[in-house]
Amino acid sequence: MIVYGSIVSPFVRKLLAFLGEKGLDFELKGVGIGDPDPGFRAASPLGKMPAIDDDGFLLADSSAIIHYLEAKYPEPALIPADPEARGRTVWWDEFGDTVFAACGGKMFFNRIVAPKFLGREGDLAAAAEAEAEELPKLLAYLESAIPASGYLVGDRLTLADLAAVSPLVNVRHCGVTIDAATYPKIAAWSEAILSRPSMAPWIAKEERMMAKVLAG
Numbered sequence: 294m295i296v297y298g299s300i301v302s303p304f305v306r307k308l309l310a311f312l313g314e315k316g317l318d319f320e321l322k323g324v325g326i327g328d329p330d331p332g333f334r335a336a337s338p339l340g341k342m343p344a345i346d347d348d349g350f351l352l353a354d355s356s357a358i359i360h361y362l363e364a365k366y367p368e369p370a371l372i373p374a375d376p377e378a379r380g381r382t383v384w385w386d387e388f389g390d391t392v393f394a395a396c397g398g399k400m401f402f403n404r405i406v407a408p409k410f411l412g413r414e415g416d417l418a419a420a421a422e423a424e425a426e427e428l429p430k431l432l433a434y435l436e437s438a439i440p441a442s443g444y445l446v447g448d449r450l451t452l453a454d455l456a457a458v459s460p461l462v463n464v465r466h467c468g469v470t471i472d473a474a475t476y477p478k479i480a481a482w483s484e485a486i487l488s489r490p491s492m493a494p495w496i497a498k499e500e501r502m503m504a505k506v507l508a509g
């Protein structure tokens with residue numbers, strides 16, 4: 294299977310972690326925003342990452358791909374079968390992909406992607422507003438919702454944890470760290486999820502990439 298995407302995308306990061314947790318082999322083909330790569334454009338009708346080519350089956354959107362892979366490779370289950378647990382898992386996937394990624398995206402895109410990758414100015418006022426107004430509300434909700442189990446749903450890792458933690462990495466790339474005194478549950482949960490073997494090597498790689506980009 295080919296995965297098209299960039300390791301700094303929160304949606305790609307979520308998918309790479311999911312693939313790692315499933316123990317699935319894949320080839321990552323690096324593409325950037327607006328990439329003309331014909332294989333990527335064929336797999337992603339809207340030109341968004343991630344997209345896959347699984348032996349000729351083309352599919353875009355991290356959640357669509359993850360649901361496809363969960364059906365094809367049910368073990369280990371990362372989307373619970375229990376109705377309530379499944380509903381909550383989809384909720385957290387949605388939280389990560391929409392509100393949290395949108396907030397982190399305003400910060401990451403305008404401060405780093407626009408100036409460093411696209412060669413144009415970002416909207417720094419939008420980034421500052423996202424950090425000052427949106428981020429604290431999202432973190433307060435997340436802090437209040439992390440159960441004692443240390444996992445967002447049930448007592449083991451699910452897609453919920455991978456999806457909700459992924460945008461936090463983009464926030465960190467912007468120099469914003471989670472204050473463990475204010476957000477002790479987020480600090481412990483994110484540390485545990487981000488240090489899993491399915492995530493840690495990718496994050497180390499993107500941190501090296503970010504250090505070079507920011508220095509250049």
Ligand SMILES: N[C@@H](CCC(=O)N[C@@H](CS)C(=O)NCC(=O)O)C(=O)O
Nearest residue numbers: 302303304326341342343354355356
């Ligand atoms: N809902 C999609 C969102 C994908 C997405 O927006 N990816 C961004 C990168 S983080 C992208 O490719 N943007 C390029 C564009 O919008 O043209 C998913 O979960 O895969």
